[in-house]
Amino acid sequence: MRKDGLTAVYEFEDIVGQSRAIKKAIEAAKKIASSDSTVLIYGESGTGKELFAQAIHNASRRKDGPFVPVNFAALPSNLLESELFGYEEGAFTGAKKGGKPGLFEEADGGTIFLDEIGDAPQDFQVRLLRVLQEKRIIRVGGLKAIQLDVRVIAATNKDLWKKVKEGSFRQDLYYRLSVLPLYVPPLRERKEDILVLLGFYLKRYTDGRITNAWDFFEEDTLDYLLSYEWPGNVRELVNLVEYLVSVKDETTRIAIEDLPSHMISGILSAASDLSVKEKREAMIWIMKKIKENDGIGRRALAEMAKRENWNLGEGIIRRMMKQMERDGLIELKIGAKGAVLTGKGKALLEMVENGGKWEEGM
Numbered sequence: 001m002r003k004d005g006l007t008a009v010y011e012f013e014d015i016v017g018q019s020r021a022i023k024k025a026i027e028a029a030k031k032i033a034s035s036d037s038t039v040l041i042y043g044e045s046g047t048g049k050e051l052f053a054q055a056i057h058n059a060s061r062r063k064d065g066p067f068v069p070v071n072f073a074a075l076p077s078n079l080l081e082s083e084l085f086g087y088e089e090g091a092f093t094g095a096k097k098g099g100k101p102g103l104f105e106e107a108d109g110g111t112i113f114l115d116e117i118g119d120a121p122q123d124f125q126v127r128l129l130r131v132l133q134e135k136r137i138i139r140v141g142g143l144k145a146i147q148l149d150v151r152v153i154a155a156t157n158k159d160l161w162k163k164v165k166e167g168s169f170r171q172d173l174y175y176r177l178s179v180l181p182l183y184v185p186p187l188r189e190r191k192e193d194i195l196v197l198l199g200f201y202l203k204r205y206t207d208g209r210i211t212n213a214w215d216f217f218e219e220d221t222l223d224y225l226l227s228y229e230w231p232g233n234v235r236e237l238v239n240l241v242e243y244l245v246s247v248k249d250e251t252t253r254i255a256i257e258d259l260p261s262h263m264i265s266g267i268l269s270a271a272s273d274l275s276v277k278e279k280r281e282a283m284i285w286i287m288k289k290i291k292e293n294d295g296i297g298r299r300a301l302a303e304m305a306k307r308e309n310w311n312l313g314e315g316i317i318r319r320m321m322k323q324m325e326r327d328g329l330i331e332l333k334i335g336a337k338g339a340v341l342t343g344k345g346k347a348l349l350e351m352v353e354n355g356g357k358w359e360e361g362m
């Protein structure tokens with residue numbers, strides 16, 4: 001471990017996941033690690049781009065050198081030049097005596113990680129391009145060029161090519177950076193990783209007491225988490241586990257209603273947006289399908305709804321089925337998870353199919 005704190009801690013073994021998509025990304029990243037060209041990692045926020053950057057560094061010939069992260073979204077633009085390229089004594093008021101090396105110099109012999117590169121201001125992009133081409137920097141206020149041996153790994157969660165077309169990102173810099181592109185897919189495109197990641201982070205945040213998501217979440221909640229979009233990707237999942245571990249009482253498992261409200265607002269509002277008439281129409285459709293397919297589950301119902309152009313997702317169907325169970329219209333079988341009509345349900349459906357009207361209080 002380096003004393004200066006400029007260390008990459010993660011390795012490829014730390015990247016949790018068993019989906020084809022993440023395995024493909026890891027394979028590609030391993031090949032990238034054996035080369036020394038510039039890398040552009042792209043993918044949504046929280047997908048693990050920095051994790052990949054560190055793993056690449058640690059598997060490269062530069063692993064004993066520094067790993068220096070720079071976040072363009074966090075650095076004020078007036079400090080960019082002096083932070084990255086350093087400055088000489090007297091370069092500006094307030095400049096330190098003896099000057100100061102910049103982050104590029106700190107990264108000499110190692111890797112510099114340029115995170116959120118899409119946020120780099122235009123004039124800075126020109127300087128960066130020159131540094132990448134010439135592999136040397138000149139400190140602010142300095143005259144002498146300093147030769148450097150630094151590998152650049154850049155990352156972006158923006159569509160950089162779109163920025164090029166819009167004119168806010170330089171095309172020449174884009175090509176310079178994306179010699180080796182690496183795509184990290186969003187969590188919703190690799191759902192097989194959700195359970196493994198939940199188990200991994202549960203273990204971490206419970207000091208090893210819970211290692212299996214099934215011991216922590218109700219089955220319905222896990223189903224919901226598997227169909228959830230995860231806009232904040234793995235970071236959102238890590239934060240969720242940390243939060244739930246800290247608020248959960250040990251005796252019960254996590255129900256859907258225990259999830260933070262922003263995660264379930266979709267199902268809540270989607271179901272309450274429907275009028276009573278629409279809800280009843282949907283419920284009658286659901287009952288018909290249950291009658292035709294005894295023991296059908298909500299996932300199959302959701303698929304049928306899609307095919308038949310009903311705007312009913314699995315979440316809404318789940319809530320409606322719970323409601324119908326409370327109203328005594330259907331029975332939800334626990335193990336197989338399917339549903340059957342009760343006598344009351346059958347009678348109601350028959351009445352509606354014969355032209356009767358579903359009245360209040362039925």
Ligand SMILES: Nc1ncnc2c1ncn2[C@@H]1O[C@H](COP(=O)(O)OP(=O)(O)OP(=O)(O)O)[C@@H](O)[C@H]1O
Binds near residue numbers: 043115238
């Ligand atoms: N496959 C994974 N296995 C284990 N942990 C992961 C994985 N992917 C991401 N994480 C964790 O999720 C969090 C976010 O990851 P990271 O910071 O690398 O994302 P990012 O894509 O760089 O995000 P941003 O674009 O917002 O900078 C970190 O705590 C990281 O350790």
